[in-house]
Amino acid sequence: MTAELAVVLPAVTALLALLLLAVSAGMLQLRLEEGARAGARALARGDSSAQVVDTVTRLAGQGTAVSLAHEGAYASVTVQGRAGGVLSGLVPWEQTARATAHTEEAGPRGER
Template sequence: MRQGGERRCSSGEGGAVTAEIAVALPALVLVFGLFVGATGAGMTQLRLEEAARAGAREVMRGETQQSVEGTVRRLAGADAVVRLGSEAGWTSIEVTAPVRGPALGFLELTLSATASGRSEHG
């Protein structure tokens, strides 16, 4: 040891650190990419749920189908698919959209959200 507690690395230790970093770095990048992708998927799901609720509120108020679809696409994105259904006085709306992004885009993952309610106008 040198004076003052300073320690010198032998030439073999420097190469070991480089090798450890070379092995660990791809794993860290993969974990970070999955985290970013999962966050993007979560945000997409939240947008779809909000769009379905807003669309269901408009349907219950008696708005036109074009107005409902416009509101849903504004909130969920232009690539969202909207399906309206009616049964026994209840109207349901389903909104689906693909997950976009660099981390999960290659999986072709599609998310959906549904909301329903009774019409306010008989």
């Protein structure tokens, strides 16, 4: 019984580490997408770049890279990050989310 456990335990540990990496990557992707959507909405409203980056960083998490762009009548936010965990150093897995929103124009009395 002990010999079988000694053979199986490393495989179970490696499988658990892979599952935790997959869960971490999935949660990171959700945070990146939420941050990109919120940032695109804020940029389309006319918020400053610093406010947009702060919003995206707050939602997507620290250690993410944020890039802002205006493409015609659209505002675009791209967020990049890496999943953390035990195996994250072995897997160079860069995740990206991008969101685009139509820029809002001022109303008839200067209202947004």
